[in-house]
Amino acid sequence: MKSRQRDPNPALCRPGASPEQPGGKAMNAATERVECACSDCVCTMPRDKAVERQGRLYCGESCARGHDNGAGCGHSGCGCAGK
Numbered sequence: 001m002k003s004r005q006r007d008p009n010p011a012l013c014r015p016g017a018s019p020e021q022p023g024g025k026a027m028n029a030a031t032e033r034v035e036c037a038c039s040d041c042v043c044t045m046p047r048d049k050a051v052e053r054q055g056r057l058y059c060g061e062s063c064a065r066g067h068d069n070g071a072g073c074g075h076s077g078c079g080c081a082g083k
Contacts, residue, residue, distance in 0.1 A: 034050060035057075036073070038063035038080055041078055052064075060075070063080065
């Protein structure tokens, strides 16, 4: 199984965050970060920015469609292509 390493880039695709922010304040639903459901993807994104397909959350349309055109998600630091 491929090791999932998170991208340090602070853009859409960035390391998974703890359910608590520094200082012990719980994150609200709008700031909660979730992992992309694509098995080859290393992206995390705010829950409210995720693309939902069949009850699963994805970082973008390419992952949500199963990379049907062979393209990756295109986020910095992620080399997914649904392999």
